[in-house]
Amino acid sequence: MRLLLLIIFSVNTYLSFTQNDSIQIKSFYNAALTNGKAYEDLRSLCKDIGPRLTGSAEAEMAIEWGKNKMEEYEFDKIYLQEILVPHWERGTKESGWIRTSKGKIKKVNLLALGGSIGTNGLIEADVVMFNSLSDLKKANKKYVNNKIVFINQHMDEQQINTFKAYGGCFAIRGYGAVESSKLGAKAVIIRSLGLPLNKDPHTGSMYYVDSIKKIPAAAISTEDANELEKSINEGKTSFLLEMDCRDFPDVTSYNVIGEIIGNKNPNNIITFGGHLDSWDTGEGAHDDGAGIVHCLEAMRIIKNSKYKPNNTLRLVFFMNEENGNNGGKSYATWAKKQKNENHIAAIESDRGGFAPRGFHCDGPEKYISLLKTFENKLKHYDLHIFEKGYGGVDIGPLKKEFEGIPLFGFVPDSQRYFDFHHAPSDIFENVNKRELELGCAAIASILYLLDQNL
Amino acid sequence: MRLLLLIIFSVNTYLSFTQNDSIQIKSFYNAALTNGKAYEDLRSLCKDIGPRLTGSAEAEMAIEWGKNKMEEYEFDKIYLQEILVPHWERGTKESGWIRTSKGKIKKVNLLALGGSIGTNGLIEADVVMFNSLSDLKKANKKYVNNKIVFINQHMDEQQINTFKAYGGCFAIRGYGAVESSKLGAKAVIIRSLGLPLNKDPHTGSMYYVDSIKKIPAAAISTEDANELEKSINEGKTSFLLEMDCRDFPDVTSYNVIGEIIGNKNPNNIITFGGHLDSWDTGEGAHDDGAGIVHCLEAMRIIKNSKYKPNNTLRLVFFMNEENGNNGGKSYATWAKKQKNENHIAAIESDRGGFAPRGFHCDGPEKYISLLKTFENKLKHYDLHIFEKGYGGVDIGPLKKEFEGIPLFGFVPDSQRYFDFHHAPSDIFENVNKRELELGCAAIASILYLLDQNL
Numbered sequence A, B: 001m002r003l004l005l006l007i008i009f010s011v012n013t014y015l016s017f018t019q020n021d022s023i024q025i026k027s028f029y030n031a032a033l034t035n036g037k038a039y040e041d042l043r044s045l046c047k048d049i050g051p052r053l054t055g056s057a058e059a060e061m062a063i064e065w066g067k068n069k070m071e072e073y074e075f076d077k078i079y080l081q082e083i084l085v086p087h088w089e090r091g092t093k094e095s096g097w098i099r100t101s102k103g104k105i106k107k108v109n110l111l112a113l114g115g116s117i118g119t120n121g122l123i124e125a126d127v128v129m130f131n132s133l134s135d136l137k138k139a140n141k142k143y144v145n146n147k148i149v150f151i152n153q154h155m156d157e158q159q160i161n162t163f164k165a166y167g168g169c170f171a172i173r174g175y176g177a178v179e180s181s182k183l184g185a186k187a188v189i190i191r192s193l194g195l196p197l198n199k200d201p202h203t204g205s206m207y208y209v210d211s212i213k214k215i216p217a218a219a220i221s222t223e224d225a226n227e228l229e230k231s232i233n234e235g236k237t238s239f240l241l242e243m244d245c246r247d248f249p250d251v252t253s254y255n256v257i258g259e260i261i262g263n264k265n266p267n268n269i270i271t272f273g274g275h276l277d278s279w280d281t282g283e284g285a286h287d288d289g290a291g292i293v294h295c296l297e298a299m300r301i302i303k304n305s306k307y308k309p310n311n312t313l314r315l316v317f318f319m320n321e322e323n324g325n326n327g328g329k330s331y332a333t334w335a336k337k338q339k340n341e342n343h344i345a346a347i348e349s350d351r352g353g354f355a356p357r358g359f360h361c362d363g364p365e366k367y368i369s370l371l372k373t374f375e376n377k378l379k380h381y382d383l384h385i386f387e388k389g390y391g392g393v394d395i396g397p398l399k400k401e402f403e404g405i406p407l408f409g410f411v412p413d414s415q416r417y418f419d420f421h422h423a424p425s426d427i428f429e430n431v432n433k434r435e436l437e438l439g440c441a442a443i444a445s446i447l448y449l450l451d452q453n454l
Helices: A002-035 A038-049 A057-072 A133-137 A162-182 A222-234 A285-304 A326-338 A365-373 A375-381 A433-453 B002-035 B038-049 B057-072 B133-137 B162-182 B222-234 B285-304 B326-338 B365-373 B375-381 B433-453
Strands: A077-089 A094-099 A105-108 A110-112 A123-130 A148-151 A187-191 A217-220 A238-243 A246-260 A265-275 A311-318 A342-348 A356-362 A385-388 A407-412 B077-089 B094-099 B105-108 B110-112 B123-130 B148-151 B187-191 B217-220 B238-243 B246-260 B265-275 B311-318 B342-348 B356-362 B385-388 B407-412
Touching: A002 A285, A002 A375, A002 A433, A038 A057, A038 A285, A038 A433, A057 A077, A057 A246, A057 A285, A057 A311, A077 A326, A094 A110, A094 A217, A094 A222, A105 A222, A123 A133, A123 A187, A123 A222, A133 A148, A133 A162, A148 A162, A148 A222, A148 A238, A162 A187, A162 A217, A187 A222, A187 A238, A217 A222, A246 A285, A246 A326, A265 A285, A265 A326, A265 A433, A285 A311, A285 A433, A311 A326, A311 A433, A342 A433, A356 A365, A356 A375, A356 A433, A365 A375, A365 A385, A375 A433, A407 A433, B002 B285, B002 B375, B002 B433, B038 B057, B038 B285, B038 B433, B057 B077, B057 B246, B057 B285, B057 B311, B077 B326, B094 B110, B094 B217, B094 B222, B105 B222, B123 B133, B123 B187, B123 B222, B133 B148, B133 B162, B148 B162, B148 B222, B148 B238, B162 B187, B162 B217, B187 B222, B187 B238, B217 B222, B246 B285, B246 B326, B265 B285, B265 B326, B265 B433, B285 B311, B285 B433, B311 B326, B311 B433, B342 B433, B356 B365, B356 B375, B356 B433, B365 B375, B365 B385, B375 B433, B407 B433
Parallel strands: A123 A148, A148 A187, A187 A217, A265 A311, A265 A342, A342 A407, A356 A385, B123 B148, B148 B187, B187 B217, B265 B311, B265 B342, B342 B407, B356 B385
Antiparallel strands: A077 A246, A094 A105, A094 A238, A110 A217, A123 A238, A246 A311, A356 A407, B077 B246, B094 B105, B094 B238, B110 B217, B123 B238, B246 B311, B356 B407
């Protein structure tokens, strides 16, 4: 009899927990889909603030915007974390032309890569083309010296996960300038890291090495890259470009932080967020305005629900993910070394505002197993990816400071991301309201499930 | 020893089959993503032909377009199946206004519902609002008589699967006119069956009953519906509309059919396709231009691969799905009664050109079990829905004629579908190239797997 009672009690407790989960998660989805603020918040971030490159006036205004939003939604604690960030500006001159094998001039759509030096006036040189960074590395110095290097590596369309295609191409943008300069090149031009064939150039970060001479680096659109390739294949082709982008001294900036204090374990912190900065093209709508409003809305929904988190939920709008990750790095060391905090998990949304598919976990096996148990609770919402994977750039440094911390990456559908990534087309109008809202609810749901289970 | 050999043999055979599947499916994906024709074919269908309402000149041109495409891709056998279809025209006059409670005139974005009669000049009457068809059915005749009925049912945003939200609303469009007329209404206006709040009205089919007086029926945009609701809530509001849409006698039209003849069982037929007709607004890009090019491309890819189907693969571009389904109905009876054919399965794509998620099966349990075994072969391509569900309107009638036939419905992501469905926004520019191509490869893959396993 006692055993029976125990069994009944256990089953009831289990059922009530399960039902609670189900009711709670449903309430998050209903709130996001019915009276959601995310879409209008994203419109405001994109249109009232605009592109938000680290060190720009817009980035400063975005910090104020973020703090105001957190105040509007009445989070328990709102503050700024001071950090130092790089300051690079595109300038006003940025043009490129192909002088074709047939002697014709063709204007191309070009964007300086972030961090590039300027050209100091119009420069022109013959072009040598490579299909990958490793081909370039193998080249003879005589062949490259005083030329403009063109790296024409295509993103691999056959990769179903477009982030893998991006990963396979990233090196030409990051290290093309250094490798070209080693061989005496005057400048480097890359094929944009974008999947569609169109006129949109895509910018992004690139790196110099102190011991290697700095040369200008730019991306041209995929259509222009095809034009340039065609001309090179037909005969001697030169490229002309002018850019007056340049570096300025580092400036003070901020991560914007808002908290709901944990009810049971206020010292246990779950960090979640995206990055507030963006490239200076487009409006940083998918990258990462979507991540910012995903997390802002998830916090607003949780706050407005009847749910009182056990642990402290800390929303961070990170600064400077795009060109330095000083927001993420500073946050991790500050949390550990200055504050000696207890961090139990972190979540990032930085893959755009598309229809959600699930979550990745970068952490010890037990957390991957825990994540897998969430599938049953979330598959009703068309989420099916619950597996080992990557967290995010901003939360990445926490791993070094907090041994064994699990990092969770929000995984939306990846197919359209590289249509917009770092390009002028990354604007509010290219984000779908409903897809964005579903992301907010998914993030509120995993926050709730982690808070319940960690 | 013998046993061991047998085991080794079995394992090898199994491995080679599995590897074959994997190689074959990979080749379909690579072909669609790398040298695909689907996107340009869709551009051509949308821009060279345009909207393709049954009975219109554009529908006739689309038949020629379809036949030409099948010839260009050199399918084994290409022919037309003659059918009789309705012929309704929107006409040139189609306007609506709210005369608000405050006496102001506001123009609305209005579309006649397909099949509606015209108004025979400008008509005006006071508006009575209902929130559902069942509310309307319960109303007192005195309350409705000589008024214009406005059915303001919202699609349920909380439904994760947007087709369920559509299903819950469909009745107001289909049967609003008959139920309003029963109570003496002069006309019926419905809130558009679209999820976003915007200025796009959505048309679609509606029905009359011979014994009930026909009254005009139209949809207004969701934003206009909110305006109308607001005015009604503030006081007496009237609605004005003029439409000169009308019916014409039925006309001859065609299903367009192309085949690859089966290598082993030429008499076993797998039908697959979408519908060639569309509403006369927009360009019928997602509905169902995407389905047409999905299947055209799947057939082209299979033909160009080294794979020789065991069974006959029959691609059908169905006519008249939108307002009568005479293409689907005629096809099923023709196949059974006139040709006495052996149909073993059918597949339809009619849910738009979005990122693929999987397939539904409407058929006996053994086929649902078979479908589930495909998950392992296709999950690498980010497909995860393999379950019991709906096939499609065009292939639906096959079920009555061929007992036990399994019908498979292609399931892309549903979140954006009702942004465009039957609206002027259903244009080529709103279809994403890569998402479309992934759908083609998914359909080629299931055709292959069914051909191997049926």
